[in-house]
Amino acid sequence: MLFMLSACNSNVRDGRIGSLGEPAALQDDVEVEQAIVEEPVVADYGKFIRLFDTFSSEAMRRDGMRRMADLQLRFNDKESMPLTAVIQLFEKLIEDHPLERHDRLMYQLSREYEESGDLDTALASLDRMVKLYQDSKFYDEAQFRRGEILFSKRQYAEAEQAYSQVIAFRKYDDKSIYYEQAVYKQGWSQFKQSRYNKALNSFLHLLDLHTHEGDLKLDSMKPSERQFVEDAMRAINLSFSYQAGPVSARDYFAGQHRRVYEFRIFSSLAEFYLQKKHYADSVKTYRLFVAANDMHPQSPSFLLKVIDVYDKSGFPDLLIEAKKDYVQRYSIKSSFWGLYEPSSYLRELQALNDNLKQLASYYHAEAQKSKSSLSYREAQRWYRTWLDSFAEEKDAWYMNFLFAEILNESGQYESAVSQYERTAYDYDRHERSAEAGYAALLMYAKHEKQLSGFVQQQWHRRSIESAIRFANTFTDHNQADRVLTSAVENLFQLGEYKKAHQIALQASTDSMQHELLASIWTVMAHIEFEWNDFVAAEKSYSRALELMPQKQVERDALIKKKAVAVYKQGEISRKQGDLQSAVKHFSRVKQVSNEAGLVASAEYDAAAAMIGLRQWVQAAKVLEAFRRANPDHALQPEVTRKLALVYLENGQIDEASREYEKVSHLPADKTLQLESLWQAAELSEQAGDAARSRILYESFVKRFPDPLERSIEARQRLIELYQRDNNLKQASYWRLELINSDAKAGNQRSDRTRYLAAKASFDLAEPVFDRYRKVKLTVPLKKSLSLKRKRMDEALKMYTRAAAYKIPEVLTASTYRIAAIYQDLGVAIYNSERPKQLSEEELEQYDILLEEKAYPFEEKAIEFHEINVSRLAEGLDIVWIWKSLEQLKELLPVRYNKLEKTDPQVITIF
Numbered sequence: 001m002l003f004m005l006s007a008c009n010s011n012v013r014d015g016r017i018g019s020l021g022e023p024a025a026l027q028d029d030v031e032v033e034q035a036i037v038e039e040p041v042v043a044d045y046g047k048f049i050r051l052f053d054t055f056s057s058e059a060m061r062r063d064g065m066r067r068m069a070d071l072q073l074r075f076n077d078k079e080s081m082p083l084t085a086v087i088q089l090f091e092k093l094i095e096d097h098p099l100e101r102h103d104r105l106m107y108q109l110s111r112e113y114e115e116s117g118d119l120d121t122a123l124a125s126l127d128r129m130v131k132l133y134q135d136s137k138f139y140d141e142a143q144f145r146r147g148e149i150l151f152s153k154r155q156y157a158e159a160e161q162a163y164s165q166v167i168a169f170r171k172y173d174d175k176s177i178y179y180e181q182a183v184y185k186q187g188w189s190q191f192k193q194s195r196y197n198k199a200l201n202s203f204l205h206l207l208d209l210h211t212h213e214g215d216l217k218l219d220s221m222k223p224s225e226r227q228f229v230e231d232a233m234r235a236i237n238l239s240f241s242y243q244a245g246p247v248s249a250r251d252y253f254a255g256q257h258r259r260v261y262e263f264r265i266f267s268s269l270a271e272f273y274l275q276k277k278h279y280a281d282s283v284k285t286y287r288l289f290v291a292a293n294d295m296h297p298q299s300p301s302f303l304l305k306v307i308d309v310y311d312k313s314g315f316p317d318l319l320i321e322a323k324k325d326y327v328q329r330y331s332i333k334s335s336f337w338g339l340y341e342p343s344s345y346l347r348e349l350q351a352l353n354d355n356l357k358q359l360a361s362y363y364h365a366e367a368q369k370s371k372s373s374l375s376y377r378e379a380q381r382w383y384r385t386w387l388d389s390f391a392e393e394k395d396a397w398y399m400n401f402l403f404a405e406i407l408n409e410s411g412q413y414e415s416a417v418s419q420y421e422r423t424a425y426d427y428d429r430h431e432r433s434a435e436a437g438y439a440a441l442l443m444y445a446k447h448e449k450q451l452s453g454f455v456q457q458q459w460h461r462r463s464i465e466s467a468i469r470f471a472n473t474f475t476d477h478n479q480a481d482r483v484l485t486s487a488v489e490n491l492f493q494l495g496e497y498k499k500a501h502q503i504a505l506q507a508s509t510d511s512m513q514h515e516l517l518a519s520i521w522t523v524m525a526h527i528e529f530e531w532n533d534f535v536a537a538e539k540s541y542s543r544a545l546e547l548m549p550q551k552q553v554e555r556d557a558l559i560k561k562k563a564v565a566v567y568k569q570g571e572i573s574r575k576q577g578d579l580q581s582a583v584k585h586f587s588r589v590k591q592v593s594n595e596a597g598l599v600a601s602a603e604y605d606a607a608a609a610m611i612g613l614r615q616w617v618q619a620a621k622v623l624e625a626f627r628r629a630n631p632d633h634a635l636q637p638e639v640t641r642k643l644a645l646v647y648l649e650n651g652q653i654d655e656a657s658r659e660y661e662k663v664s665h666l667p668a669d670k671t672l673q674l675e676s677l678w679q680a681a682e683l684s685e686q687a688g689d690a691a692r693s694r695i696l697y698e699s700f701v702k703r704f705p706d707p708l709e710r711s712i713e714a715r716q717r718l719i720e721l722y723q724r725d726n727n728l729k730q731a732s733y734w735r736l737e738l739i740n741s742d743a744k745a746g747n748q749r750s751d752r753t754r755y756l757a758a759k760a761s762f763d764l765a766e767p768v769f770d771r772y773r774k775v776k777l778t779v780p781l782k783k784s785l786s787l788k789r790k791r792m793d794e795a796l797k798m799y800t801r802a803a804a805y806k807i808p809e810v811l812t813a814s815t816y817r818i819a820a821i822y823q824d825l826g827v828a829i830y831n832s833e834r835p836k837q838l839s840e841e842e843l844e845q846y847d848i849l850l851e852e853k854a855y856p857f858e859e860k861a862i863e864f865h866e867i868n869v870s871r872l873a874e875g876l877d878i879v880w881i882w883k884s885l886e887q888l889k890e891l892l893p894v895r896y897n898k899l900e901k902t903d904p905q906v907i908t909i910f
Contacts, residue, residue, distance in 0.1 A: 140177075144163070150162055156190075156192040183206050200239050206228075245269075263296060270285040286302040286309075304351050353393070383403035397423055414447045424470075441463065464494075467486060481512050525565075545559070643659045654683070677696065681700060685717075719738065768794050775791055802814045815864055
């Protein structure tokens with residue numbers, strides 16, 4: 001008969017009893033009795049009796065059976081014995097038999113404590129067991145249970161240690177059956193301690209255990225194994241997400257040996273973020289993997305997933321950039337397709353095809369809306385890439401047609417011609433063959449307007465050949481006759497009469513529209529006229545006039561030409577001596593026309609053509625008229641740019657300056673704005689408008705503080721302009737601006753900026769020097785000398801600052817001025833005003849005193865002049881050095897006036 005127990009046998013191994021519940025820790029009979037009242041759980045008597053058979057000695061077994069019998073008598077019914085009392089019995093057996101082996105019993109008792117909810121006692125029992133019986137066959141399971149209890153108590157560090165003992169456990173070189181579970185729980189213990197990389201090591205080790213040929217074959221795994229692997233991967237996702245997410249994943253694997261299944265980790269992490277709608281992190285995960293592994297077989301599909309994320313999450317701009325990234329990395333010419341067989345990547349190839357189309361279509365639409373040159377270039381780029389990649393696709397003709405369209409829309413007519421012709425003639429006949437062929441002719445005409453001279457002539461001939469080809473190929477096109485007629489007319493204009501006449505004869509069928517047929521006969525008439533076949537010409541003119549409407553303007557010109565043809569027949573007859581025929585022909589002239597008609601020519605596309613022909617005045621008039629008539633037109637910025645160029649080329653400097661100023665405010669590249677404003681300022685200066693040029697340079701300084709050197713140059717121009725206008729106050733202001741800007745520029749400073757700053761510093765010192773020199777030493781000397789010394793200190797400070805730039809020119813000039821300051825003071829002291837009340841003897845003594853006062857300053861002046869002269873040894877040959885030498889010749893004539901060869905020592909004071 002079995003007692004009711006809350007335990008189960010699910011974890012029995014090698015005949016061990018499984019989890020039997022956890023008893024309370026009872027210490028005496030009173031506690032047992034209390035437990036009986038408080039704890040209704042009863043023992044499974046049969047299982048405990050069987051446990052006696054595992055005792056290590058017969059004596060202990062007999063003792064245990066005796067105590068169990070006593071317990072039965074005490075409670076009268078073995079089915080009602082409380083579990084706590086039974087557990088206490090076994091605890092007493094362990095205590096009373098210390099020399100016996102109790103590992104299995106301790107292990108089972110710990111399970112009883114655990115089942116009864118007393119985790120602390122269960123843990124203590126397991127601690128005692130693993131400490132005393134490290135060789136026990138229950139050791140690994142006991143350590144695993146310790147880890148589980150410690151983990152549930154949130155003692156993660158201790159749990160990690162317990163799991164590590166299970167991982168290290170070996171029995172006959174075999175791992176514990178709890179090995180994988182221990183690694184898994186060790187990883188979570190490390191995770192709970194925020195030791196994420198350690199946790200990652202554990203979880204990845206688990207994955208390594210389930211690889212086949214290095215990869216995780218999830219599809220071939222059993223459901224339980226797959227679930228276990230997916231749980232580990234979710235743990236890996238959390239470990240990365242608790243750090244820096246995708247960046248942590250990248251950095252972690254960068255320091256690891258490469259795993260075949262590494263891509264699956266990144267894929268799982270990306271999906272993890274995607275499920276949480278963390279789209280940026282999901283995309284970043286995919287992209288970081290691709291960035292480090294662009295030749296990996298899964299990388300193209302990762303970028304396709306990035307595209308899918310942006311598509312489904314509604315980020316159109318990012319979607320376009322993702323598509324560009326994909327087609328750039330995995331274009332048909334990329335190294336990837338040299339490594340892998342394209343037939344194995346049909347989905348990726350189709351994605352390349354589709355994305356290229358979508359990019360081309362997107363930028364095509366953008367270009368049509370914005371007229372942006374960038375959008376035009378992007379659209380062309382993707383059309384060209386698609387055609388280079390998928391030239392054999394059945395819809396290649398259509399992509400070629402769209403490519404030609406975008407070239408046309410962007411004004412690249414020459415390139416558009418090639419693509420339209422390719423669309424029309426290089427593919428099997430399709431629904432737009434004729435349309436493309438005709439569009440090519442339109443492009444010929446547009447591009448011809450942009451050309452001149454011999455190049456234009458050659459292009460014109462090509463357009464005629466294309467027209468003939470079109471008419472002969474697409475005979476049923478509604479423009480075929482008109483195109484052929486135009487070709488005949490163009491050949492005539494080129495003087496290719498024979499060919500034009502031959503084609504005209506072939507084309508002159510009654511099926512042609514009368515209007516076009518009239519043109520054909522007109523051309524034939526003109527050619528025959530040029531060939532002096534006036535009889536044939538007269539007939540052809542007559543045929544043309546018969547077909548031509550009565551009110552058509554060209555009739556008068558043809559009538560005149562017909563009349564001339566008749567007259568020419570009269571001239572020929574007269575030369576031949578056939579006077580009768582001559583009279584006849586001359587008489588017929590009146591029958592044809594009584595007055596000559598006028599033929600008018602027209603010009604088109606004036607502005608662009610005139611500029612190309614360098615007809616600046618006419619171009620300016622057209623552009624100015626355009627500006628007046630269309631103030632809100634989208635091309636006004638282009639008109640402004642063209643006018644700036646036209647005015648400049650035509651010598652209209654002031655007007656050009658004002659246009660360039662406008663250009664500088666147009667939306668454009670910053671460099672273009674900068675250069676335009678600079679040119680506006682220079683042109684204004686060149687035009688003699690100093691006030692406006694100052695305004696423009698000041699605007700330049702404000703708008704373009706970078707690059708520093710240009711900004712400094714603008715300040716220098718302002719200094720020069722204000723100096724030229726004798727506005728010394730503003731000149732000084734801009735010198736200080738220049739100096740301060742250079743001082744704050746850091747690594748942007750250059751030799752040029754330091755030179756200008758040094759020169760500005762020197763120039764600021766000059767008026768201070770002048771104020772110093774103007775101070776006269778008068779009686780009382782002490783007062784005037786104090787003022788002069790004050791001015792002297794100001795000047796010395798200014799020149800010292802200028803010299804500190806180490807610019808040779810400024811350094812030597814500043815040194816010279818410093819010497820001059822000392823020299824001036826010495827002279828000023830000696831030549832100062834004498835007190836009037838002094839006697840002759842007192843005056844003589846006063847002079848001696850002044851000479852003594854002046855002497856140190858003269859010595860100081862000599863010292864600085866010598867410093868300047870010493871720079872000759874450094875290879876400097878500057879006027880200020882020679883000025884110092886001249887001064888030394890006066891101050892120390894004995895030493896310097898006879899100097900023939902100078903090799904002074906270099907002295908450095910700055």
